[in-house]
Amino acid sequence: MIQHDVVIVGAGLAGMRCALEACKELDVAVLTKVYPSRSHSGAAQGGIAASLGNVEPDSWEEHMYDTIKGGDFLNDQDAVEEYVKAAPRVIYELEHMGCIFSRTSDGKIAQRSFGGHSKPRACFSADRTGHAILHALHEQLMKNAKSVKIYNEWYMHSLIVDGDRCNGVVVSNVQTGEVEVLQAKAVVFATGGYGRVFKITSNAFASTADGVMAAFDVGLPLEDPEFVQFHPSGLYRQGILFSEAARGEGGYLLNGNGERFMEKYAPSRMELAPRDIVARAEQSEINAGRGVNGEDCIHLDLRHLGEARIMERLPQIRQLGIDFIGVDCITDCLPIQPTAHYSMGGIPTDKHCHVIRDEKGTRMNGFFAAGECACVSVHGGNRLGTNSLLEAVVFGERAGRSALEYAVGIDYGNVNEGQEKAKVLEKLEDVYQRDGSESYNDIRNEMKEVMMTHCGVFRDEEKLKICIETLKGLQERFKKGKVTDKGKLFNTEIYEVLELGNMLGMALIIASAALERKESRGGHFRTDFAIRDDANFLHHSMVFNSPEGPVIKKKSVVITKHQPAERTY
Numbered sequence: 001m002i003q004h005d006v007v008i009v010g011a012g013l014a015g016m017r018c019a020l021e022a023c024k025e026l027d028v029a030v031l032t033k034v035y036p037s038r039s040h041s042g043a044a045q046g047g048i049a050a051s052l053g054n055v056e057p058d059s060w061e062e063h064m065y066d067t068i069k070g071g072d073f074l075n076d077q078d079a080v081e082e083y084v085k086a087a088p089r090v091i092y093e094l095e096h097m098g099c100i101f102s103r104t105s106d107g108k109i110a111q112r113s114f115g116g117h118s119k120p121r122a123c124f125s126a127d128r129t130g131h132a133i134l135h136a137l138h139e140q141l142m143k144n145a146k147s148v149k150i151y152n153e154w155y156m157h158s159l160i161v162d163g164d165r166c167n168g169v170v171v172s173n174v175q176t177g178e179v180e181v182l183q184a185k186a187v188v189f190a191t192g193g194y195g196r197v198f199k200i201t202s203n204a205f206a207s208t209a210d211g212v213m214a215a216f217d218v219g220l221p222l223e224d225p226e227f228v229q230f231h232p233s234g235l236y237r238q239g240i241l242f243s244e245a246a247r248g249e250g251g252y253l254l255n256g257n258g259e260r261f262m263e264k265y266a267p268s269r270m271e272l273a274p275r276d277i278v279a280r281a282e283q284s285e286i287n288a289g290r291g292v293n294g295e296d297c298i299h300l301d302l303r304h305l306g307e308a309r310i311m312e313r314l315p316q317i318r319q320l321g322i323d324f325i326g327v328d329c330i331t332d333c334l335p336i337q338p339t340a341h342y343s344m345g346g347i348p349t350d351k352h353c354h355v356i357r358d359e360k361g362t363r364m365n366g367f368f369a370a371g372e373c374a375c376v377s378v379h380g381g382n383r384l385g386t387n388s389l390l391e392a393v394v395f396g397e398r399a400g401r402s403a404l405e406y407a408v409g410i411d412y413g414n415v416n417e418g419q420e421k422a423k424v425l426e427k428l429e430d431v432y433q434r435d436g437s438e439s440y441n442d443i444r445n446e447m448k449e450v451m452m453t454h455c456g457v458f459r460d461e462e463k464l465k466i467c468i469e470t471l472k473g474l475q476e477r478f479k480k481g482k483v484t485d486k487g488k489l490f491n492t493e494i495y496e497v498l499e500l501g502n503m504l505g506m507a508l509i510i511a512s513a514a515l516e517r518k519e520s521r522g523g524h525f526r527t528d529f530a531i532r533d534d535a536n537f538l539h540h541s542m543v544f545n546s547p548e549g550p551v552i553k554k555k556s557v558v559i560t561k562h563q564p565a566e567r568t569y
Contacts, residue, residue: 010190012041014371014396021400044130045243047122050087071380116274166367167413177488185407198340199448208499209506224345226513234339299333353399370399381522436480
């Protein structure tokens with residue numbers, strides 16, 4: 001049995017920052033189904049938020065209020081306060097690790113405006129910020145290679161729990177197909193989001209809910225899964241992200257009539273309103289027949305910025321437009337539409353990244369989570385742009401510290417290696433031996449389509465009920481699929497089937513929680529309950545597993561400094 005003091009699942013920003021913290025005193029393993037520098041964190045473009053005040057005076061208090069208002073007052077404010085206070089230190093630490101940020105004319109770290117932020121506080125590296133931070137952290141990890149072992153292209157199947165303690169994970173080496181048990185004193189999940197359940201998404205192919213569903217399957221709840229953010233500027237029909245940096249640099253949004261329509265929806269902030277508001281405005285224009293050329297898209301216009309500014313600040317956006325649709329944003333508008341982008345919900349944790357088992361905050365010993373798979377609820381009902389990279393680094397570091405403090409003085413827990421392996425091998429063999437007539441690809445496409453049309457930017461009771469019934473039907477069909485590759489070596493098909501199973505489960509959880517929340521707040525908008533209802537729904541949703549399906553309970557929101565107020569821009 002393979003043993004490590006700390007096992008971290010996921011090698012994005014949260015996972016790598018966690019490893020750097022825990023490896024100071026412990027033997028650490030990082031398990032990732034893709035190579036670390038291919039983690040989805042590298043796709044983040046626009047920036048990382050911090051109240052440095054390099055462009056105009058700023059403070060953590062203002063950053064805190066903007067974050068809470070942007071989250072429609074569902075954020076846990078004690079966590080938000082610690083998070084924004086840590087931001088300036090985190091930026092300078094990343095710089096000292098070798099992350100190269102863009103600069104002002106006097107040599108300071110440059111900062112630009114972003115949606116929902118009242119001050120320019122997005123520190124950036126052109127429009128490749130996530131990529132720059134990811135590689136800086138990966139270099140640091142290589143420097144600490146003696147105390148960190150990276151398991152590249154390994155797949156995590158399940159958690160090993162014994163009562164109220166987590167003791168490891170069951171995994172597969174994708175290359176060989178061998179199933180192994182990794183025993184650990186502490187396990188940290190940094191497995192990312194689950195945007196691939198939607199047809200149009202900016203998420204990488206690896207964002208398939210593996211981590212959250214592994215937690216859910218051992219009886220842990222998921223918090224606020226109904227809150228999924230749709231980014232306003234996904235490439236039409238493909239969802240590939242055009243960063244909010246484009247609007248932060250002064251880009252316009254135009255409907256099919258050539259109008260800057262945001263003045264109707266957020267007159268004071270225009271294109272720099274929070275993402276949920278901009279995405280709904282775009283979808284409203286499309287639904288009203290004002291899409292470009294009658295299509296389901298609107299235009300992102302950067303032409304007035306000029307070639308020099310675009311090449312300095314937005315080179316990747318220009319290249320993406322040229323590579324994927326043959327449009328050069330220097331001379332032409334880019335066609336965009338709302339794209340599923342970020343999961344505000346996830347595995348519930350306290351502000352020290354300990355996973356909690358119930359709505360009362362009881363800890364699951366030895367289990368921690370950070371980044372997009374976790375819900376410490378600094379984002380509430382809607383995340384502001386550039387706050388996600390900050391969350392990954394702040395809480396990745398904190399998860400590493402908490403795991404270190406927990407694991408440093410204890411022994412390994414009990415693990416029945418044979419039993420844990422047998423459960424996974426039985427599940428794998430079941431998939432291998434299926435000889436049904438259903439196509440997994442068809443099931444996947446139908447899931448994505450129904451989630452996009454019935455549980456997307458706008459939702460209502462009728463659509464959500466249809467969505468739930470469709471997903472239940474797809475789960476039954478999933479049992480009758482057929483695997484064509486029966487080999488063990490580098491069999492990517494089998495892992496795609498396992499991922500599809502996770503996504504079907506996650507999609508049902510999202511839709512069920514969305515049906516239960518009969519109000520509109522942040523990224524969750526019900527056309528049949530179009531206003532926010534603090535009297536009945538100022539609480540977190542906690543979704544538990546049961547034989548009958550998802551069961552939803554309430555968890556209180558932590559309010560310290562800012563009482564809920566009307567959210568206008």
